[in-house]
Amino acid sequence: MKGLITMxxxxxxxxxxxLDDASRLLPVARGETYLPLLEGKILGxxxxxxxxRTRMSFETAMKRLGGDxxxxxxxxxxxxxxxxxxxxxxxxxxxxxxxxxxxxPRQGAARYAQDAARVPILNGGDGAGxxxxxxxxxxxxxxxxxxxxxxxxxxxxxxxxxxxxVHSLSHAxxxxxxxxxxxxxDLLRMPPEIIADLREHGADVIETEDLLxxxxxxxxxxxxxxxxxxxxxxxxYTKVAGAYKLHARDVANVKxxxxxxxxxxxxxxxxxxxxxxxxxxxxxxxxxxxxARMALLCRxxxxxxxxxxxxxEA
Amino acid sequence: xxxxxxxxxxTAIRNGTVIDHIPSGQSLKVLELLNIARDTxxxxxxxxNVPSKKMGSKDIVKVEDRELTQTELDRLALxxxxxxxxxxxxxxxxxxxxxxxxxxxxxxxxxxxSNCITQNLREPLAHRLRVTSTDPLTLxxxxxxxxxxxxxxxxxxx
Numbered sequence: 001m002k003g004l005i006t007m008x009x010x011x012x013x014x015x016x017x018x019l020d021d022a023s024r025l026l027p028v029a030r031g032e033t034y035l036p037l038l039e040g041k042i043l044g045x046x047x048x049x050x051x052x053r054t055r056m057s058f059e060t061a062m063k064r065l066g067g068d069x070x071x072x073x074x075x076x077x078x079x080x081x082x083x084x085x086x087x088x089x090x091x092x093x094x095x096x097x098x099x100x101x102x103x104x105p106r107q108g109a110a111r112y113a114q115d116a117a118r119v120p121i122l123n124g125g126d127g128a129g130x131x132x133x134x135x136x137x138x139x140x141x142x143x144x145x146x147x148x149x150x151x152x153x154x155x156x157x158x159x160x161x162x163x164x165x166v167h168s169l170s171h172a173x174x175x176x177x178x179x180x181x182x183x184x185x186d187l188l189r190m191p192p193e194i195i196a197d198l199r200e201h202g203a204d205v206i207e208t209e210d211l212l213x214x215x216x217x218x219x220x221x222x223x224x225x226x227x228x229x230x231x232x233x234x235x236x237y238t239k240v241a242g243a244y245k246l247h248a249r250d251v252a253n254v255k256x257x258x259x260x261x262x263x264x265x266x267x268x269x270x271x272x273x274x275x276x277x278x279x280x281x282x283x284x285x286x287x288x289x290x291x292a293r294m295a296l297l298c299r300x301x302x303x304x305x306x307x308x309x310x311x312x313e314a
Numbered sequence: 315x316x317x318x319x320x321x322x323x324x325t326a327i328r329n330g331t332v333i334d335h336i337p338s339g340q341s342l343k344v345l346e347l348l349n350i351a352r353d354t355x356x357x358x359x360x361x362x363n364v365p366s367k368k369m370g371s372k373d374i375v376k377v378e379d380r381e382l383t384q385t386e387l388d389r390l391a392l393x394x395x396x397x398x399x400x401x402x403x404x405x406x407x408x409x410x411x412x413x414x415x416x417x418x419x420x421x422x423x424x425x426x427x428s429n430c431i432t433q434n435l436r437e438p439l440a441h442r443l444r445v446t447s448t449d450p451l452t453l454x455x456x457x458x459x460x461x462x463x464x465x466x467x468x469x470x471x472x
Contacts (some may be wrong), residue, residue: 006459085437108431108457115439127429129458193461 003121004296006130007172014246014299017151017170019140021305022295023286028064036066037303044097045071046089046113047124048080048104053264054124054133057289058101058297065294067105070096074087088169092115092245099301100101101133101293120300122293128162134263135168135294141285143223145259149176157211158224158244158269160190165263166224167194180219183211185240188230211244221246221279223262224271241268248273261285315458327359329373330378330402333387336394338363341373343468344391347422348377348386380427384411389422391415393468395451418456424470425455426462 001009010018028035035139047055059069072078077125079090086109093100094117102113109129111230114121125131143149143232154173156166160182172188182190189207198205208214222276231237245268246260262270262282267305274280298305336344341360345351350358359376368374381401390397391413402410421440425432432441432455442456453462 016460084405085434086431089440104431105429106431106433106458107427107429108425108455108459111457111459112431112437112439126431193459 001300003110003117004132005110005114005123005134007135007168007175009132012175015136017138017297018136018295019131019143019292020266022136022140023176024142024307025291025294025298029061029287029294031064032062033305033310037298037305038062038065038067038301041067041098041297041301042096043067043069043118044093044100046093046100046102046104047072048053048075048102048109049089049125051103051124052308053289054101054103054131055297056125057286058124058133060290061293061297063068064290065297067297079290085115086112087260092314094118099297102275105272119261122300123166125290127164128167129164130168131164132168133293133296134165134289136261136296137285137288138165138169138261140288140292141261141281142259144288146219146257146286147283148171148191148288149178151177151179152219153179153181153217154220155183155211155218155224156183156190156222156224159188159226160184160224161188161206162227162230163224163263166190166222169199169222171201174205176197179204179213180206181243182207183209183214185209185226185243187240188226191281209243211246212250215246215251215258216255219255220259221254221258221260223260223266225262225265226284227269229262245269246269247271248277251277254279260282262283269290325359325425326405327378327402328405330376331388332402333375333377333382333394333397334372334400335397336365336373336375336390337370337396337446338373339370340393341356344373344375344390344397346415346468346471347389347392348382350375350377356459384414387411388414388416389419391451392419392423392464395448407420413447415445415451416463417445419445419453420423421472424472425458425469426466427455427460427462430455430458430460432457443458 013286027033062069090113100119101122101124103124107129110123110126226241228237259281262281357378361374363371390411399411400407431448446452446454
């Protein structure tokens, strides 16, 4: 494996073994112990569009493991505004760093960068394409709660058309035999080519506009943000977005172990009343971004994570 | 007989390339694909919508004094994957060639997706479309992975 561009770059065995590394790295991610596995290594953070969690969690992951980070900084003040091609930017950063995490507004940018680079590329989002490092932390969160990734019923809800997190996640889940219920407004349905890919993998996929009617059977409900700018007028947005909101009263009859996830930031999709229910997992999920990315950085840099890591020890 | 008659609709060529069994109406696209449409130095004959036993009806293109290379001909797979090609020398068929698409179309056309990284033509890496199925022909961009609309793709020749 050179880089991680889409989930197809990982086998199911790779996924489980990286998640196993991640669980052992938890005390390091929490700052309870210091383990400088990546000392002397430099991560290049190339974020051509805004990012809070992904960029910060990559940076935290690298630093917790003793590595260092260089940032592209604000695109508006970098050579990108002078018309530099992605190819040239990558050539430069490739020479400065050992591994690159990138986000770019254009789809396919990460694959393009990987073809141009010597060092591994971690795709932190390419347009409405893929976001596989998010998928790894999502899978880690699911595994933590359910103890397995196999055969779960997962509702993916909200903007399934432009939401790259659900594109990568759906690919991974069907490979573990999960049943997918895709709940979205008609305008924001999962792209047909992705549905075709999922069905080619033999996936059980249901498309529906109904969210609340499907959550009682679910093991995981994965909410995403519906963006106002996707709609021609505000009334239409208000009407549609209202149907993709969860309130604590909506989860009264769900399975006891059902978990609610969200890649964050949320707007109104999950009411704060849900935060205190036993189902809310989105803040743990955000924290898991650090540990999942630590495990990925180690794997792509060919650094073995020790079989035993003791918390609280120096 | 029908095929022989069709071939005679246009005078036999002495040297050059004959592309037969082009789907009816696609010959103009074939000329585009082969960059022949803009090349005024060689005589080109076009036969359109003639009866064919194999295809019902078909187009034929004859290019004089030029032997198209296998790489040039492989571009035809986008519009005429089943075409048959003959290299003519001194009025006789010297070689028969077949279109071979392979598993990737490289630097022939640009991805049709408006937000693909390859839309910036200053980016220097090759335009690459993966062949995901040959019958029917389906292609996906190597970079953005979007499936390509073949009718639209023909307008994106590089």
